[in-house]
Amino acid sequence: MTETDLKQQLVERFREVNGDHPMTDADDVYVSAQFIALEDLCAVHGREADAVRRLMLERLLPLPGYLRSDGAEMVPADLFALADEAGGVDRLEAWFTAHWADPVTGEAEWDAYLSGQYVCLHSVTPATIQRKDYLTTAIGAAAKELDAGSVRCPDRLHALVDELDALEPAFTAYDRLRFGGPTSRDTCVDAMRARFPRR
Numbered sequence: 001m002t003e004t005d006l007k008q009q010l011v012e013r014f015r016e017v018n019g020d021h022p023m024t025d026a027d028d029v030y031v032s033a034q035f036i037a038l039e040d041l042c043a044v045h046g047r048e049a050d051a052v053r054r055l056m057l058e059r060l061l062p063l064p065g066y067l068r069s070d071g072a073e074m075v076p077a078d079l080f081a082l083a084d085e086a087g088g089v090d091r092l093e094a095w096f097t098a099h100w101a102d103p104v105t106g107e108a109e110w111d112a113y114l115s116g117q118y119v120c121l122h123s124v125t126p127a128t129i130q131r132k133d134y135l136t137t138a139i140g141a142a143a144k145e146l147d148a149g150s151v152r153c154p155d156r157l158h159a160l161v162d163e164l165d166a167l168e169p170a171f172t173a174y175d176r177l178r179f180g181g182p183t184s185r186d187t188c189v190d191a192m193r194a195r196f197p198r199r
Contacts, residue, residue, distance in 0.1 A: 006053040010073060013056075014063055017115050021177040023069040030172040031066045034119075035074035038064060045080060052079075060089040062124075063116030066174070075116075078123060099126035119175065120168055120184055128167060132184070135164040139188045146196060154196040161192050 023031070042049045053073075055061040061083065064073040086095035096113065097106030109129060118124040121132060139160045145151040164184070171183045 006050055006057070007071075007073070009057055010053050010063070011067060011071075014067055014073075014116070017063060017117070018178040021174055023067070023174055025069075027066075027172045027174040028068050028070075030170070031068055031074050031174075034169055035065055036077050037068075038073040038075050041075055041077065041079060047080075055089055059114050060092065062114050062118070065116050065119040076124065082125065096126060099130070117178075120171070122167065122169055132164065132167055135160055135167070136184055136188050139164065139192060143192060143195070154198075157192065157196055158198060161189055165189050 038052060039049050041047075042052055052061065056063050061079065064075050066074040068074050082096065083089045083092045086092040093110055097103065097110050100106035100109060109126070112118065113124065113129075118129065121128050139157065142151070142154075142157040142160060146154055146157060168185050168189070171185055175183055176186075
């Protein structure tokens, strides 16, 4: 299979997962600042881009986070880090899913990881995924307590929001299209700071 065929298959898989939404100039600028082109990352690590594309198509590595409007497959700079920590791509799934006590949850998180859609974290690891889940739930609960008047001081909410803010990048307009609405930063960081401003 040629490089062109592999790239086309990857584009098709990406669009199956994310839909077919245009990338604006602003999206491209954001993505170029946050991610690296697959070809460039492979050159740095001495890997063949074709081989990595095959691993993505075989569900052994995650899909690119974005396809830039020029067709570049944009991936996180630490794309290979988890596989290296696990002892290789063949061991990655078992290593990854073992971080969740519930195997069903572990498999669901593995599927989410492979989708490439964990663009909501600066660094995608089982620990940061779990922490983000905890923080978004805790932020919602803290806001309800404040709304109900059972808690009057928003300091705990502010601390949770600050921690989530540090875990997450800014997102871009393309993300709101593919996710079909606001991002977790919109709802759990920006909205919370607007509703419960610091004194």
